[in-house]
Amino acid sequence: MKDHLTIFYSERKATDANPFSGKQLPGTLSATPELLADLTPLAEKYPESEWPFRSTNYKPRFRSITFLANSPIMRDLCAHNYLELNLDDAADLGIEDGDAIRITNPTGDVMEGEAMVRAGIARGTFGVAYGYGHIGYGAQDVMIEDGESRPGDPAIGAGVHLQTILDPTVEDPYPYVDPEAASPARSGGVYKIEKA
Numbered sequence: 001m002k003d004h005l006t007i008f009y010s011e012r013k014a015t016d017a018n019p020f021s022g023k024q025l026p027g028t029l030s031a032t033p034e035l036l037a038d039l040t041p042l043a044e045k046y047p048e049s050e051w052p053f054r055s056t057n058y059k060p061r062f063r064s065i066t067f068l069a070n071s072p073i074m075r076d077l078c079a080h081n082y083l084e085l086n087l088d089d090a091a092d093l094g095i096e097d098g099d100a101i102r103i104t105n106p107t108g109d110v111m112e113g114e115a116m117v118r119a120g121i122a123r124g125t126f127g128v129a130y131g132y133g134h135i136g137y138g139a140q141d142v143m144i145e146d147g148e149s150r151p152g153d154p155a156i157g158a159g160v161h162l163q164t165i166l167d168p169t170v171e172d173p174y175p176y177v178d179p180e181a182a183s184p185a186r187s188g189g190v191y192k193i194e195k196a
Contacts, residue, residue: 020169034188037177038169042190045168046106051190053089053103054125057162063131069156070137080159082116084127085193090117093193100196105189109163112196126193132159165189 014027020038034042062078063069083101085093095101097117103126104110111128121127139157142150165176176189 036169037167037174040169042176042188046190048190051106051192052124053191053193054188055128055162055191056122056125056187057128057130060129060131063129066131066134067137069131069134069139075155075158079155081113081129081132083111083113083160083193084116084118084121084129086121086123086125087117087119088123089126089193090115093195095193095195101193102196103191103193105163105165105191107166107168109165111160111163113160126191128160128162130162133157133161135161162186 008029009027011027013025017024018037018039023039036042036045059065060078060081062074063081068074083103085095085101090096095115095117097115099115100112101115102110102112134157137156138153140152142152144150167174167176178186178188
């Protein structure tokens with residue numbers, strides 16, 4: 001069995017400063033509220049009273065890697081994903097399994113899809129399986145040289161892709177980022193849910 005290295009303290013992280021605020025970063029992981037790039041709490045910019053839902057996501061067994069959208073067999077098993085809601089949240093919103101719903105985030109992105117009402121999704125959260133809603137991978141027509149085109153297959157783009165919130169504290173388009181992982185935030189964020 002190989003040895004595994006676990007770092008509880010990172011000298012590099014501890015000696016860096018947030019490039020937007022200039023604030024020194026801690027050298028350890030910590031539980032913090034969701035923060036924008038300049039360290040403004042997300043809830044301060046977008047209050048929970050207006051944006052009550054958070055997101056979560058996972059890799060489904062039918063699309064454990066994104067390009068399985070190109071596999072007709074995998075598409076036959078599960079042609080599209082769902083916007084998955086907690087049983088109590090769905091009841092409060094008057095949403096039933098199979099309803100068309102719309103989920104929006106404060107930077108204007110809209111996700112529309114079929115609701116799946118189920119246990120296993122935390123209250124105040126919706127879930128999205130990754131590997132669906134492609135705009136590439138052969139889902140759209142592609143223009144090749146001399147006006148020739150390769151037709152896309154809309155089945156590859158079926159379903160919903162989780163929309164990332166843009167960070168309003170950064171001038172250029174910049175996704176909301178998890179400051180601990182320094183990667184686009186794939187869970188959390190703030191959303192509204194309604195029937196489509």
